[in-house]
Amino acid sequence: MMPPPCGRVVVVGRDAALWLATNVIRTALAPAGVTVTAVELPSRLEPADVHATLPPLEALHNQLRIEEAALLRAVGGAFTLGQNFADAGGAEPAFLHAYGAYGTAIDNQDFFAYWLKARGLGLPVGLEDFSLTAAAARQGRLLIPDDETEKYGRSDYGYHLPAAAYVRSLKGLAVHDGVTIHAADAIEVLRDGDRIEALAFDGQRIEGDLFVDATGEGLLIDALGTERESWRSYFPGDRMLVASGPKFGSIPAYAEIRAGSGGWTGLYPSQARSHVVHVYASSLCSDEEARRDAAENSGLALTDVDIQAVDPGMRTKAWAGNCVAIGAAAATFDPIHNVELHAVQLGLIHLLAFYPAGSDFSAERAEYNRLMRSSFERIRDFQAVHYRLNPYAGSAFWAQARQGDASPELAHTIALFQARGEIAPYEDESFSPDSWRTFFIGHGLVPDSYLPPIDRTPPETMKAQFRTMLGFVKEQVLRQPTHDAYLQTIARRGNG
Structure with missing residues (x-):
């Protein structure tokens, strides 16, 4: 078999981004003759670090032959059905951004419009009461999808994975699969014009056809002179x-x-500890004040405290020359929705889709950059909603947040939802219309009207469907195991 034009891939980085990239590329492309070499830089993980993941990671794990129960046993991880947004002072009502569908169609029309109409008529039932995953989360249960629940609507989950243990598990998979691994404290990037020819470290020289930058700070992509846009x-x-x-x-x-x-x-529970994240503005709060705020807001005695900078932004090009930046090397996000690994996954999916088939891959590179920019900007806009529309009064931090920028696309999305409850369709969305609606409603943005076609449905039909949905949600949730019981079952399987 002739080796492919980009048959030698060198992945340089650290922690989860390095090992996800290494394992995904090897699994997908080794059958085509592609070899993968990993260059591991020193870890930057702290004991308290956690990867709170979005639902798509489960599918990536399946492709890598990572068995869910074994992973959770090995790392002490837990499941998550979403995020509950609450006011620490109790002045504003909480809402749960659940990973799943809210309601099911009535007369082949979207449920949300019916809920809006009923709300206007005095319906005292919240949107999340029609969500299987939200209802399960509120009761401390999991939602294990089956044929019945899937007919009702999508039910998803993510994980809370202690980061250091997760990285060890991913690296172990690469070692098991025979990946060539080099450890380096620092690297020198050797260029040939606008391409990387090789990497030099500790007297070694590693050549490659395609280099993947999973360093976090973008050591390789920086060497090619790419610029970075700030989202500050x-x-x-x-x-x-x-x-x-x-x-x-x-x-x-x-x-x-x-x-x-x-x-x-943020509180992210795993089996052995509670992982705490506290985000603040240095212009308004000192590090010592932040320590006190984090302890007070969490209600926990904190240990393993570490403080680091947050600097959201993205590269103008995630793929330059023969170097592809993955994860934080390509874009860094606000911590609010835990999209770090999701960004890695998006980059890898698109890289595999446009992997070079010839020596001139300028077209693939251009399309990759277009897709990644669009994908990253849609994530940024979803994250910005929590700040732009926040209802929290009496705080300089939240007042400043409400003055944050909004892209034209986000401004249009907000305006369309305000007018008629619809979500503007954009390419490359990572979050579903249900997620957008939940966030808008949870932040007090109520549409002025609903879609007129639903008025053709008789009121009694609508009421009956609502009763049926609420009954189904209650019945299905009561059938589900508690989170604690399910984790204990996984542990017993490992001991058995």
Whole structure:
């Protein structure tokens, strides 16, 4: 078999981005004759770091032959059905951004429009009461999808994976599969014009046809002179504290984001501890004040405290020359929705889709860059909603957040939803219309009208369908195992 034009891939980086990229590329392309070499830089993980993941990671794990139960046993991870957004002071109602569908169609029309109409007529039932995953999360249960629940609507989940243990598991997979691995404290990038020819470190020289930058800071893509766009004006927080707290007696099946006066505090439970993230603005709050705020908002005694900068933004080109930046090397996001690994996954999916088939891959590179820019900007806009529309009063942090930038696309999305409850369709969305609606409603943005066609449905039919849905949700959730019981079952399988 003739080797492919880009038959030698060198992946350079650290932590999860390095090992996800290495394993995904090898699994997908080794049958075509592509070889993968990994160059591992020193880890930057802290003991309290956690990967709170979005649902698509499960599918990526399946492609890598990572068995879910074995992974959760090995890393002490937990499931998450979404994020509960709460006001630490209790002035604003909480809402749960659940990973799944809200309601099911009536007369082949979207459920949300019916809920809007009924709400206007005095329906006292919240949107999340029609979500299987939200209802399960509120009751400390998982939602294990089956044929019945899938007919009702999509039910998804993510994970809370302690980061260091997760990285060890991913690296172990690469070692098992025979990937050539080099460790390096630092690297020198050797260029040939606008391409990378090789990497030099510790007296070694590693050549390749395609280089993947999974370094986080973009060591390789920087060497090719790519610029970076800042998103600082979209987001108020520029500092992040991470810490550990005691484990919960009963492990919630969701994360919680608590809005405090100085920023927000996220709680991400795993089996052995509670992972705490606190985001704040250095212009409004000192690091010591942030420590106190994080402890107060979480209600936990914090250990393993580490503080780091937050600087959202993206590369003008994620693929330059023969170097593809993956994850944080291509774009860094606000921590609010935990999209770090999702960004890695998006980059890898598109790289495989446009992997060079010849020596001149300028067309593939241009399309990759177009797709990644669009995908990253849609994520940024979804994240910006929480800040731009926040209802939290009496706080300089949240007042500043409301003044953040909004792209023309986000402004249009907000205006269309305000007018008629619809979500503007854009390419390359990572979040479903249900997620957008949940966020808008949760932040108090109620549409002025609903879609007129639903008025053809008789009121009694609509009421009957609502009763049927609420009954189905209640019945299905009561059938589900508690989160604690399911994790205990997974542990027993490992011991058996």
